[in-house]
Amino acid sequence: MPNSGVEVLFEGSNFERLLGGLLVTIEIAFISIMIGTILGVVMGLLRTVPTRSLRLLLRLYLEAFRIIPILVWLYVVHFSFSPLLHIDISGETTAILVFSLWGAAEIGDIVRGALESMPKHQAESGKALGLSKGQLYRYVLIPQAVRRMLPGAINLATRMVKTTSLVVLIGVIDVVKVGQQIIELGVIKAPNASFWVYGLIFILYFLVCYPLSVLSRKYERRWQS
Amino acid sequence: MKKHIKALTGLLLAGILLLGLTACGNSGNSEGTTNGSAKFASIEQLKKNDKIRIGVFADKPPFGYVDSQGKNQGFDVYIAKRFAKDLLGDESKAEFVLVDAASRVAYLESNKVDIIMANFTVTDERKQKVDFASPYMKLSFGIVSPDSAPITSIDQLKAKGQKLIVAKGTTAETYFTKNYPDIELLKFDQYTEIFAALKDGRGAAIANDNTELIAWAKSNPGFTVSIPAFGGQDTIAPAVAKGNTELLNWINKEMETLGKEKFIHQAYKDTLKDVYGEGYSDQLVVEGGKIQ
Numbered sequence: 001m002p003n004s005g006v007e008v009l010f011e012g013s014n015f016e017r018l019l020g021g022l023l024v025t026i027e028i029a030f031i032s033i034m035i036g037t038i039l040g041v042v043m044g045l046l047r048t049v050p051t052r053s054l055r056l057l058l059r060l061y062l063e064a065f066r067i068i069p070i071l072v073w074l075y076v077v078h079f080s081f082s083p084l085l086h087i088d089i090s091g092e093t094t095a096i097l098v099f100s101l102w103g104a105a106e107i108g109d110i111v112r113g114a115l116e117s118m119p120k121h122q123a124e125s126g127k128a129l130g131l132s133k134g135q136l137y138r139y140v141l142i143p144q145a146v147r148r149m150l151p152g153a154i155n156l157a158t159r160m161v162k163t164t165s166l167v168v169l170i171g172v173i174d175v176v177k178v179g180q181q182i183i184e185l186g187v188i189k190a191p192n193a194s195f196w197v198y199g200l201i202f203i204l205y206f207l208v209c210y211p212l213s214v215l216s217r218k219y220e221r222r223w224q225s
Numbered sequence: 226m227k228k229h230i231k232a233l234t235g236l237l238l239a240g241i242l243l244l245g246l247t248a249c250g251n252s253g254n255s256e257g258t259t260n261g262s263a264k265f266a267s268i269e270q271l272k273k274n275d276k277i278r279i280g281v282f283a284d285k286p287p288f289g290y291v292d293s294q295g296k297n298q299g300f301d302v303y304i305a306k307r308f309a310k311d312l313l314g315d316e317s318k319a320e321f322v323l324v325d326a327a328s329r330v331a332y333l334e335s336n337k338v339d340i341i342m343a344n345f346t347v348t349d350e351r352k353q354k355v356d357f358a359s360p361y362m363k364l365s366f367g368i369v370s371p372d373s374a375p376i377t378s379i380d381q382l383k384a385k386g387q388k389l390i391v392a393k394g395t396t397a398e399t400y401f402t403k404n405y406p407d408i409e410l411l412k413f414d415q416y417t418e419i420f421a422a423l424k425d426g427r428g429a430a431i432a433n434d435n436t437e438l439i440a441w442a443k444s445n446p447g448f449t450v451s452i453p454a455f456g457g458q459d460t461i462a463p464a465v466a467k468g469n470t471e472l473l474n475w476i477n478k479e480m481e482t483l484g485k486e487k488f489i490h491q492a493y494k495d496t497l498k499d500v501y502g503e504g505y506s507d508q509l510v511v512e513g514g515k516i517q
Binding site: 075170177 | 292
């Protein structure tokens with residue numbers, strides 16, 4: 001088939017640019033997942049404490065990220081907060097900030113859910129053995145909770161990878177944006193380019209997200225035995 | 226029952242939270258806007274930073290796009306580079322920020338760019354939020370017709386049986402409905418349909434934005450843009466943050482200087498000629514910031 005459009009992927013430095021865009025995607029997602037997990041675990045533990053006001057506050061925080069679309073958060077932080085506070089943060093930093101906070105909220109909820117789902121006798125047996133509160137969490141509750149968290153956490157991680165495509169709207173050039181630039185440039189010369197470009201982006205996202213699924217399955221299997 | 230009450234409280238709580246947050250968001254937003262437009266870099270600061278941030282499109286060829294080497298190119302970019310060269314001594318000192326159409330105003334208001342040159346059409350609504358410099362391009366309507374039966378004046382269309390093809394919802398449709406109610410219009414939803422209709426001879430001519438028509442006629446022999454420019458003229462101009470008169474004045478002066486050497490025509494030749502052809506530069510380009 002002459003002029004199928006596939007050659008557009010390898011024209012000039014197009015392929016490298018797409019990979020460069022993918023790197024931006026991975027960077028934002030990876031750093032946010034890391035920070036989000038650390039903050040989220042702390043938050044999840046705090047949400048099981050008896051102090052009502054603290055629990056309410058954290059609950060509000062979670063709902064804020066659940067209810068308000070991530071896109072709105074990106075816009076508000078990028079175009080409103082940063083000039084308000086007289087700091088000029090780049091689109092990428094904004095993205096990492098928003099995604100980390102979102103990750104923290106969701107991971108926090110997953111951790112809380114896992115801890116609360118633990119049968120009561122686990123904690124009681126631990127106490128009966130004379131474990132301190134710290135020991136109880138360290139040796140009994142958290143190890144078991146982690147297993148229950150894993151599917152939810154992996155699901156969240158892949159969702160975060162995919163949601164990074166919103167960052168183009170605050171001027172970050174990720175893999176999707178590079179793809180659109182390539183398509184628009186060739187709109188007259190290679191009208192079928194979009195099929196190939198989006199096809200490649202599909203494969204790239206798959207390559208990023210699939211290992212996460214594999215990893216999660218591996219651990220689940222290991223813990224089951 | 227207890228469960229229901231709990232669920233209801235939860236729902237209420239969520240509602241209150243949502244209200245509170247949107248209210249916060251709003252106040253934050255408007256404050257950000259006024260605050261953002263109050264500050265911007267002076268020319269002296271730009272010189273000290275040794276760079277100027279210019280917002281351009283990345284996916285609108287031939288005006289602003291990224292080529293296969295990853296470099297910014299296009300008509301807007303061409304002129305923007307010249308600004309950087311004349312202000313800071315080298316065109317590489319232009320730092321291109323890639324913007325999209327909906328957030329062009331926000332970029333200026335939040336001081337994330339110094340100038341927007343992203344095919345920004347001057348409108349009254351936008352004028353309240355940003356300051357536009359002198360234009361470098363103008364848009365008007367055009368009429369394309371077959372070479373065998375050219376329509377060279379709008380009056381020709383008033384004759385019986387002469388249908389004018391327009392696309393629904395375009396400014397051209399509004400223009401003719403308002404100013405020439407006696408011309409019979411043939412309306413279609415899609416751009417592809419209006420061109421097909423002209424080729425089939427279902428109408429005598431097409432009226433639309435002249436840029437679209439010029440580009441189409443160039444790749445369709447047998448048809449010419451017989452009236453290249455008429456009707457309400459929109460202009461495209463660089464924009465700066467509201468109140469940034471220093472930079473605004475500099476751009477206006479720069480436009481005059483560029484006009485003397487016919488620089489915008491040069492930009493047309495280097496970036497738009499392939500799409501629109503040689504002959505239309507006077508219909509599209511504004512030189513020296515003044516519409517002749």
